[in-house]
Amino acid sequence: MSVSEDNHSGLTRNQGLVLDALSRADAPLSAYTILDQLRDAGFRAPPQVYRALEKLVESGRVHRLESLNAFVACQHPGCDGHTTVAFTICEQCGRVAEVSDTALVERIREIADASGFRVSKSTVELRGLCAQCVPSA
Amino acid sequence: MSVSEDNHSGLTRNQGLVLDALSRADAPLSAYTILDQLRDAGFRAPPQVYRALEKLVESGRVHRLESLNAFVACQHPGCDGHTTVAFTICEQCGRVAEVSDTALVERIREIADASGFRVSKSTVELRGLCAQCVPSA
DNA sequence: CGCAATAATGTGATCTTATAACATGACACT
DNA sequence: AGTGTCATGTTATAAGATCACATTATTGCG
Numbered sequence: 001m002s003v004s005e006d007n008h009s010g011l012t013r014n015q016g017l018v019l020d021a022l023s024r025a026d027a028p029l030s031a032y033t034i035l036d037q038l039r040d041a042g043f044r045a046p047p048q049v050y051r052a053l054e055k056l057v058e059s060g061r062v063h064r065l066e067s068l069n070a071f072v073a074c075q076h077p078g079c080d081g082h083t084t085v086a087f088t089i090c091e092q093c094g095r096v097a098e099v100s101d102t103a104l105v106e107r108i109r110e111i112a113d114a115s116g117f118r119v120s121k122s123t124v125e126l127r128g129l130c131a132q133c134v135p136s137a
Numbered sequence: 138m139s140v141s142e143d144n145h146s147g148l149t150r151n152q153g154l155v156l157d158a159l160s161r162a163d164a165p166l167s168a169y170t171i172l173d174q175l176r177d178a179g180f181r182a183p184p185q186v187y188r189a190l191e192k193l194v195e196s197g198r199v200h201r202l203e204s205l206n207a208f209v210a211c212q213h214p215g216c217d218g219h220t221t222v223a224f225t226i227c228e229q230c231g232r233v234a235e236v237s238d239t240a241l242v243e244r245i246r247e248i249a250d251a252s253g254f255r256v257s258k259s260t261v262e263l264r265g266l267c268a269q270c271v272p273s274a
Numbered sequence: 275c276g277c278a279a280t281a282a283t284g285t286g287a288t289c290t291t292a293t294a295a296c297a298t299g300a301c302a303c304t
Numbered sequence: 305a306g307t308g309t310c311a312t313g314t315t316a317t318a319a320g321a322t323c324a325c326a327t328t329a330t331t332g333c334g
Contacts, residue, residue, distance in 0.1 A: 187291095206290085
């Protein structure tokens with residue numbers, strides 16, 4: 001059993017398959033790419049993917065990247081603390097890194113407080129070039 | 138001539154029409170909503186809207202909200218400094234506010250620097266309830 | 275166990291969002 | 305007129321997401 005197939009406690013078969021597909025990938029996958037990859041496993045229609053994704057995102061095991069309309073598996077070992085607040089997305093190699101930054105969270109909270117805005121969900125996505133892909137590297 | 142029709146210097150007819158539609162709205166509009174609103178003005182197909190939006194976003198007169206797949210007119214008077222770095226999006230009334238926060242920009246820059254990531258575009262969208270829509274108000 | 279309630283799945287159709295591809299028109303300069 | 309460039313118009317289609325409804329598992333409880 002490969003590493004990518006671990007940590008499926010509490011997951012249904014479909015959710016496990018979708019999580020595996022995302023875990024295998026080294027870049028975000030769209031729902032339809034996942035669907036294509038799971039045809040052999042019996043997947044036929046988009047709702048099967050979207051339903052699994054919905055649960056996986058709910059439980060913090062998967063993150064949705066709004067600026068890409070794509071999904072990534074959470075990179076935190078046990079996915080216990082869903083402390084991720086930001087993502088860096090490399091436009092060259094496609095890799096995504098999760099960022100947990102207390103000062104950033106704090107600043108966002110201050111911004112919201114200043115205007116009386118109650119944040120229920122924050123999206124922070126940084127597009128650009130990762131260290132490996134920066135030309136001058 | 139209404140206020141919403143001003144400031145079209147350098148815009149083509151289609152760009153002006155799309156910007157007007159967005160300026161009239163008090164919430165983000167999808168490309169297809171804009172298309173519907175501009176049928177009477179002769180719009181027939183999506184590319185007409187998307188092409189205008191592309192230019193308007195490029196020039197900073199319009200912002201795209203990634204988490205909504207929708208667009209808003211820039212709320213800054215002359216739209217000179219494109220200093221907006223974040224948006225608050227009320228899930229109750231739909232209103233969007235632009236946030237220009239130096240500390241936030243600075244923190245994002247520090248996060249990027251720490252990992253050698255070169256940011257070309259940052260997306261910060263806060264979903265929740267605006268001051269007017271918070272129950273306890 | 276037996277059965278109802280709930281959750282997950284399978285499936286087809288539909289809806290929304292976005293772009294490709296190609297043709298036409300308008301103007302600017304020579 | 306010739307040609308370059310940019311905006312526009314138009315058809316078709318790609319890509320992303322959801323609805324509606326039927327079926328199958330799972331769970332909980334008498």
